[in-house]
Amino acid sequence: MASSSSESDMSLDPETPLTPMADAPASSPLGDRPKEKRRQRLLRGIQRISSSQSLTHIGRPRANTAPYGNRGTLSCISLAPTSPLGQNAPGTSTPGYFSSVPGTPAVEFPEFEGIETRLATRKVANASTTCLNPGSVSLPQDLAATRSRSGTVRKAHYDFWASMPDEIRIQILSYLRPKELVRVSRVNKYFYKFCFDGQLWTRFDASEFYQEISAESLAKIIVAAGPFVKDLNLRGCLQIEHHERAEIVAKSCKNLINATLEGCRNLQRTTLHSLIQSNDKLANLNLTSLSAVTNSTCKIISRHCPQLEMLNVSWCKHMDARGIKMVIRGCPKLRDVRAGEIRGFDNLDMAQAIFETNNLERLVLNGCVDLNDEALKTMIHGRDPEVDILTNRPMVPPRKLRHLDLSRCSQLTSHGVEALGHFVPELEGLQLNGCRVLTDSALEPVLATTPRLTHLELEDLSELTNEILSEHLAKAPCAPRLEHLSLSYCENLGDAGMLPVIKKCVGLKSIDMDNTRIGDLVLAEAAAMVRSRAARTSARGSRPRIGLRMVVYDCSMVTWTGVREILSWNAKVRQPSGSKQPTYPTEIIGLKCFYGWQQTVEQHTQRVLRGDFAAAARLEQKWAHYMQAVEEAGAVGAGIRRRRRRAREAQMLHANEEEGGVATAGRRRARTMAGSCSVM
Structure with a gap:
């Protein structure tokens, strides 16, 4: 008993370090040791760690004035396996059962009655989180801010898309195309729901x-x-x-x-x-x-x-x-009827229905071969209309038609088409392509009474003459408003009819004149017309646009001289007298000519459109020298070998300039004269 009391006094002495039980003599078994008080046995399992390093591993007896301790002095402790005295068991590296967190006050526990065995091991979910203040409890792990290895506190993840209002989600997805919406919908069910919202x-x-x-x-x-x-x-x-x-x-x-x-x-x-x-x-x-x-x-x-x-x-x-x-x-609001190649339009009841409604603004009957003069007149005048004795015209209200397409209606003649005159004042587009039997008399009243006409297509009307152009179209009230004119395959039309039209129709944007008798004078006049209506700019970085498109291929009277006139105007840079700042064109002509020249024309147009006027002028000049050399080489007389050599040299220079203007990958175009001389 004396030994037991002395040992107990050592463990309670504040200046005597605790000694593990493993240091006890091996000869004295645990069962022979007298039974100690429960309070002292519990205190042997607690190791106090103070804020001061000098008080480490120093025990402290319970104060007499506070027999049950103070709840405010509890600190976070770790319940890991250890020896009864607070140190690691032999052969282990795990801290003791009740090793407290460094830097916290001592732990004061009351005496527990009825504890006969050692406390069981308990896992702590948030053991790594230290208590901030004595007597406080750590926050749950899902609410506590996580701390990275660098020491910065990371905020909890915020789902921006899920927190966004539905209206904003729909507005964002509205910028996607249908194909892109289908792809996005495959992300998950949540995206699928919004990608197939009815508003999208x-x-x-x-x-x-x-x-x-x-x-x-x-x-x-x-x-x-x-x-x-x-x-x-x-x-x-x-x-x-x-x-x-x-x-x-x-x-x-x-x-x-x-x-x-x-x-x-x-x-x-x-x-x-x-x-x-x-x-x-x-x-x-x-x-x-x-x-x-x-x-x-x-x-x-x-x-x-x-x-x-x-x-x-x-x-x-x-x-x-x-x-x-x-x-x-049955449809009183019907404004647009398109019935191309539909049979049975010789039915006068159908024509009378169109006349009675008078609501149609667009009527497309291209390819309706059954349409004849009587049916067309019924659509415009109705059946048995009252005739004005002074003008000899039916007394019916004007039609509301704005666009009429009668292309390839082969049974129509001048007698039926002239019925449109004076009764379609709102007409803006008229297509009569392929009605080969029409003459000038069919178009005279129509052109004179349609001031809003902007599109006129007369393709493959071989009976038309220059008079319909010079005396009627050029003097018609629609001349300043005309934008599109198609005269392809009108083989009787030439410079005499087209020159007045080019001068008067200053608003033209496209002209189709392939397979006609026009010549270089029409091309020169078109260049002058565009030059007079288009403003010029002094901004060097400006890019011109194509203001007039012309189709003149298969025109036997058009030569390279007329084509050069167009190219020269497109790349013209003027230096006004008394001014140091040049001016550049803002509107050019897009030309489609002979196949052998078209590649040069397109190359020249591309250079002008990207603002490289110097390269365009250089290409035009070398192409002109080459064409002159080719003409000289074809002439008979002395010096034919010299002229042919000059033609070959000019051809090489032109090919080098044409290929060097644009960086192209792959093989270079073959330098042969076959393509250019085929039309000569």
Whole structure:
């Protein structure tokens, strides 16, 4: 007992370090040692670590004034295996059971009654987080800020996309194309939900990717977005061929306003009828070249589409003009009818229906070979109109037509076309291509009474003469407003008719004169016209634009001299007298001429468009020298060998300049004179 009491006094002495039980003599077993008090046995398992390094491993007895300790002095401790006295067990490197965190106050525990065994090992989830203040409890791990190895505190992750309002998400996704939306929707279900929101699919245009998307994917997209689609474009989607897929598409779209089914040749008739019947708000319907369209389809359109404004049934072989008549009478808002190559337009009842409604602004009847003079006059004048005895003209209200296409209506003659005169004052576009029997008398009243005319196409009218151009078109009220003129294959037209037109029609933007008798004078006059109407600029970095496009290939009277006049004007840089700052063109002429010269013309135009006027002028000059040498080489007489050598040298210089103007990869163009001399 004396030894036991002395040993107990050593353990409680504050200036005597604790000795582990492993240092006890091996001869005295634990069972022979007298039973100690429970309080002292508990204190032997606690190692006090003070803020001062000098008090490490020093025990302290419990104060008599505080028998149960102070709760405010509790600090974070670690419950790891150790020896009863607070040190590591032999052969282990784990800290003791109750080794407190360095720098914290001592731990005061009350006496525990009934504890006979050692405390069990307990895992602490947030053992690495130290207590900030005595008596405090550490925060949960999900709320505490994480600290990186560098010591900086990292904030909790903030999901910016999930916290964003739905309106902003939709606005961001609205900038994506349909193809991109489908790709984004594959990220997860959350993105799929927003990518197929109805606000993003009010317009579905598959014409950009119809060759890449499968029928299943196309059907799924339309089913997901169908109730919200207002503009549907399935042009060329041949993959909608299965009956069930097409039925799904037709049943999903209920709010269409604009529908384009052009080229969907496999669309079944019942599916098309179901689609039309379920969309009573249709305003624009394009059924071009659909075999499923019949007169019954037109009847359904007239009954279920009262808001229809545009109908295109061109090249629908299984219907005729009777279907057009039903649509015109059943759709009071119809403004645009396109019925190219539809049969039965010699029907006077259909023509009378067009006259009575008088709502059409665009009528396209190209290729309607059944259309004759009587039907056309009925459309304009009606049946048996009252005639004014003074003017000998029918007394009917003028038509609202703004665009009329009668191309390739082979049965039309001058007697029928001249009926348009005085009755289409709002006409802006007139196409009479291929009506070969028309003469000057057919166009005279039309040109005199259409002041708004901007587009006139008279291609392949071999009976026209220069008089219709010089005496009527050049003096017509529409001359200053005319923008497009096509006279291709009018073989009787030449400089005498075109020169007055070029001078008066100063607003022209395109002229087609291939296979005519025009010459270099027309090209020079066109250059002068553009030069007079186009302003010049002193900004060196400005880029000109093409203001007039001319087509003059296969014109036997056009030579390289006229072509050079165009090229010279396009690259002209003026140096005004008394001014140090040159001026540059803002508008040039885009020319299409002979095949052998076209490559040089295009190269010259590209240099001008990118602002390299010096290189363009150099190319034009060397091409002119080459063409002169070629003409001299073809002349007979002495010095033919010298002239041919000069032609070869000029050809080489021109080829070098043409190839050196633009950096091209690959093989250089063969330097032969075959292409340039073929037309000489």
